[in-house]
Amino acid sequence: MNWDQSRAMLQRSRQSLAGGVSSPFRAKAPVPLFFDDGKGAHLWDVDGNQYIDYQLAWGPMILGYSHPAMVAALKQQVEKPLSYGAQHPLEFTVAEKIQQMVPCAERVAFTSSGSETVQLAHRLVRACTRRPKILKFEGHYHGWMDGALHSYKPQENETGPLEAPSSVSGSRGQVANAADNVVVSPWNNLELLSRILQAHPNEIAGIFLEPVLCNSGCLMPEPGYLEGVQSLAREHGCLLVFDEVITGFRIHTGGAQKHFGITPDLATFGKAVGGGVPLSVVAGKAELMEQMFTGGVVFGGTFNGNPFSLAGANVCLDELSRDDGAALRHANRMGERLMDGIRSLAAQHGVALQVTGFGTAFYLHFTTLPELRDYRDTLKDNRDLLQRFLLAALGEGVILVPDGRVYVSAVHTEQDIAATLERLGRAFAKL
Ligand SMILES: Cc1ncc(COP(=O)(O)O)c(C=O)c1O
Known part of the structure; x- marks a missing residue:
């Protein structure tokens, strides 16, 4: 053809x-x-x-x-129920593997796509801090949901001043005021981040970032930058969330957080975690994650933790972590x-x-x-x-x-x- x-x-x-x-x-x-x-x-x-x-x-x-190992595991799994909508042992088998690999993973939750993980992470940080806004960085992608798709690929004439970038919706049909809850900062500039945080006192629940800006040019964080973001987050009472949907199980078996030696409060994973099956993960500090059980944070999904996806992830994580x-x-x-x-x-x-x-x-x-x-x-x-x-x-x-x-x-x-x-x-x- x-x-x-x-x-x-x-x-x-x-x-x-x-x-x-x-x-x-x-x-x-x-x-x-x-x-x-x-x-x-x-x-x-x-x-x-x-x-x-x-x-x-x-x-x-x-x-x-x-x-071959993925094919064998999935063939075996396909003979069993594809979904239970209830507990099964593979859930904690895979969760325990992630706990061993990822520094921030005191608790783990499964869903099916990166966009959903970010949605859950937004909810967890807002519930925990009782603050309304999310800070994200220009050019970073955190999925296509209404609350997340802002200032991903703004045109040059939409970006606004560097010291206070505009929050630009990424799609027609997005909830009109979703952008009001998103504050945007330029990447790799601690001074401007500090000023932007000062301009929004007690408003920002979480700082979300791709630890390497993979979605807009694979731009590495400058030396000391991620440490600086973490200390600004602490100073301003915001939670730090690494979106590791790309860096997770790519830059290091412990994600970018292990590679750079900085442990965020929460992290999201997707893509490589399942080696091709639809699976994504929110991992984080116990007190934040436990809000789903004791703190009234609602989280659902018919296919969450389904055995087929977890069987794929189980093998994929084994293959990636073998021989250190x-x-x-x-x-x-x-x-x-x-x-x-x-x-x-x-x-x-x-x-x-x-x-x-x-x-x-x-x-x-x-x-x-x-x-x-x-x-x-x-x-x-x-x-x-x-x-x-x-x-x-x-x-x-x-x-x-x-x-x-x-x-x-x-x-x-x-x-x-x-x-x-x-x-x-x-x-x-x-x-
Ligand atoms: C960093 C990051 N976060 C979130 C997402 C959304 O993941 P999904 O496409 O699985 O919804 C992506 C997808 O490319 C991503 O790269």
């Missing part, structure tokens, strides 16, 4: 699926691709073309596709090799490129800026050039995330990385 035929297939799918396809690939992909199979780090489209994949379903496939996290160390090593290789290729071809992030989640910025600190810096990226590069990479059989992100899994091999660099060299030559 050539790309014209692929577009025709998209047209056909529009008759049945809103938007044509049901994944986030929909809006942003350089061309619509329809997949049929996958193994390890490789995907096949409906015509049997093979790709080395760095999209990994937007993150969850940390063990790659059809990992050898699988993730390998994944991050492969990713760093790819980052270095891409930097060299760009230099060889005279292309201005910044590669930011960490081994298993990094980002390609076609920019002339010497460094990127916050969301507003990413607005200067040359998106046309990125699109051309993504298309050229796809033509060479390499799938990158359509926004310029690259996810690396535990099953990408040295051969995959070498083959990828060879192919991306040809993609750079086409720019």
